Ligand SMILES: Nc1ncnc2c1ncn2[C@@H]1O[C@H](COP(=O)(O)OS(=O)(=O)O)[C@@H](OP(=O)(O)O)[C@H]1O
């Protein structure tokens with residue numbers, strides 16, 4: 001999300017090759033946030049000596065026993081607040097292992113806006129808790145915002161442990177209380193560290209006062225936490241920022257397209273599609289930030305690419321892979337945080353939506369609900385959002401937008417709203433997905449809640465080549481589950497193609513639609529309390545992921561099972577004689593022969609022929625998945 005107002009303070013950064021960790025801190029001054037940031041800067045020796053001397057002097061004058069590290073940040077904040085305009089200050093420090101940028105967001109009234117601004121690109125959020133006070137409303141609020149912003153790692157620093165006699169019991173109590181709240185949030189990596197920012201316990205060195213704590217000190221955790229895989233390296237996205245047209249005397253004219261890679265990996269030779277137009281081509285060359293050709297481009301590299309075909313591309317278009325496209329549409333569902341004091345977001349109002357390199361006008365078609373960030377209560381009667389409020393909103397854009405779910409990609413899944421008359425940024429949005437039904441169709445709620453149904457449903461999604469053994473396994477799964485009294489239903493690709501999907505062939509677009517429909521229907525079955533067993537080649541990773549997303553969005557369980565039988569073995573089995581026919585050219589677009597199969601990289605289970613008969617495997621799956 002690109003929100004301005006950024007100001008850098010602190011030591012200059014050496015943008016060397018060390019990995020960069022973006023940190024957001026949340027908590028109030030009382031919790032010791034300023035002291036903690038000061039301590040991190042101090043202990044990593046990046047405070048300027050003169051600043052340090054002045055702090056020591058002031059601390060001594062105030063009679064403080066310890067250098068008051070809070071002065072370091074509070075002093076700067078006081079300076080900043082004279083100008084008021086700067087909400088978020090960035091500070092840099094480095095250790096031999098990593099570089100760090102801390103977004104220091106003042107914790108007062110503007111907390112939500114500041115946090116959305118400062119934390120939207122963070123890799124890790126530190127939420128501070130005062131060990132004496134425990135989990136407070138604001139702790140929950142900050143944790144919720146961190147999860148809403150999709151910050152992959154959340155660290156709870158339980159501070160002021162010195163004031164609770166370094167009590168393990170108190171720490172365990174706080175941890176248990178917070179963990180039960182966090183289970184309601186979308187937090188994948190949660191770490192608790194007992195610290196005393198003031199005394200330095202468990203900041204850099206392991207605290208001798210808390211021998212019971214076996215984990216890493218905070219700075220060590222910040223140095224070690226694994227962030228490389230947080231980047232989306234699957235969905236290749238290059239929003240075109242500008243077009244380079246070399247004008248050469250010899251008439252050479254080979255356009256290239258520049259932008260920052262927003263997802264996935266691009267390589268010369270890759271097939272690409274240019275959206276929203278849908279033209280396909282191939283990457284000829286890629287040039288890196290220094291202008292030299294590169295073999296690979298990945299986020300957040302700034303690159304320019306040339307294509308093998310002359311296509312008319314302009315700023316705001318997006319280069320992606322033909323088999324893995326972002327959503328293209330004019331209606332989006334999003335969580336919006338409102339930034340403006342002067343105005344409110346109101347149904348029917350129009351704004352400029354800026355997302356990656358695209359800008360278009362859009363109208364707010366509905367405010368679905370306003371969220372109370374403290375209680376997570378949804379107020380569905382709301383039709384406005386005021387300063388710092390967050391709500392679920394649908395927008396209708398004049399031009400098509402190309403986007404992913406924010407959960408999937410924080411770049412292509414976010415936007416800002418700009419007031420056309422004042423040119424002010426008035427809101428920031430995180431896209432949940434497309435609105436397929438247009439503004440005229442409403443959602444009718446059911447009077448049966450999920451826990452009133454006799455069973456919790458789920459989907460088991462079997463993917464693999466034709467002949468890999470999906471159907472044989474699916475049949476065994478269905479038989480066993482039904483025999484055990486569970487409602488279960490098999491959806492086999494072949495069978496669905498006789499009815500629901502009888503209008504679809506085997507071209508890429510038809511297969512995508514086939515997988516989309518099947519995913520939707522499976523989710524309905526799972527919602528009804530049944531186990532939907534899907535047996536579908538489903539060769540495209542992006543569509544399988546979408547099937548999972550449909551389930552995730554409704555809180556339904558989705559298990560992807562990769563039936564990993566090598567092509568040679570499938571071809572040897574060839575139960576329908578289709579491989580032989582494909583080899584003879586009588587069947588075209590056959591998966592594995594002249595149509596791709598993208599192997600799952602993150603399947604929940606992988607089954608190979610060595611695992612035994614379909615019956616054995618079905619038994620093991622039911623046991624492993626706890627069905
Ligand atoms: N061109 C081509 N490519 C792949 N498969 C073909 C093709 N033509 C027909 N068939 C038969 O259709 C079955 C695959 O349909 P699916 O709906 O599972 O395919 S997909 O998910 O849309 O790719 C598949 O069934 P299974 O062998 O059970 O997988 C084939 O029998």
Ligand SMILES: Nc1ncnc2c1ncn2[C@@H]1O[C@H](COP(=O)(O)OP(=O)(O)O)[C@@H](O)[C@H]1O
Nearest residue numbers: 465466467468469470471472573575612613614
């Ligand atoms: N675990 C297995 N070991 C050996 N052969 C198998 C196994 N599972 C399935 N088969 C055989 O492989 C062929 C293809 O199986 P099928 O379930 O129809 O695959 P798919 O639905 O993936 O096309 C069938 O002849 C089936 O009997």
